[in-house]
Amino acid sequence: MQLPDSVVSGDTTIHTGDVHQTTVVPEGPSPLGWFNLGLVVIAIILAVTSMLTDAWLVDHSEDEVLGFTIVSDIQVGLDDMSVTACIDGDCETSESDIGDEHDDCKKSLEELEVDSDDEAWDSCNELGQLATAGLTGIILISLGVVALLGAGALLVMSQLGHLFPFSKLSPLAGGVLGLGGVLVWWVLHPDIGDVELKLGWIAWVAITSGAL
8 A cells, every 4th residue: 555645844755565765855056045156256256356456555645845746655465565656747656575675675784784673674674564464364365265165166066956064154264264364464564654554445355255
């Protein structure tokens, strides 16, 4: 005698005589799953863009000197910086690697045998701290990108019916690492001389990436 079929939580259970057979019907792709995957992709793009772009710290100033208009723009990234100076519309831009600048500064002062407590070392130390902060931020944000790539793979597998534990929560690890990278960079970065650098737009891009 064949017993009635029963469906419980997406599983179809069939009883036939003494044979008990359970067929698991996988869940199909869901709109929410694709939406979460889209957020992960956007977060990865924003995180990579933030690491490759300057303007984490910015400063803009404009002054009148002897009838000339002098405009300067400073952009500091995680590993390099650029300075643009304009005099009556004639502009020049110089770019440099923060780590290399620190090494050159340190080497020059050592060759001149400048005392370690001399004020000349202050600017070198600031560059060193800035390079350390940027490197730490790059490492943490890069780990966040790797975690997001793994989370994206898990979400794709889930959409295809291959469920993994905590797959829906996996993007949190990448977000925490990304936000942690921005926070640690902000805590470690020093004040640069008398220049009041402000948080640039690309830093907000990195924060948005972690928040997603």
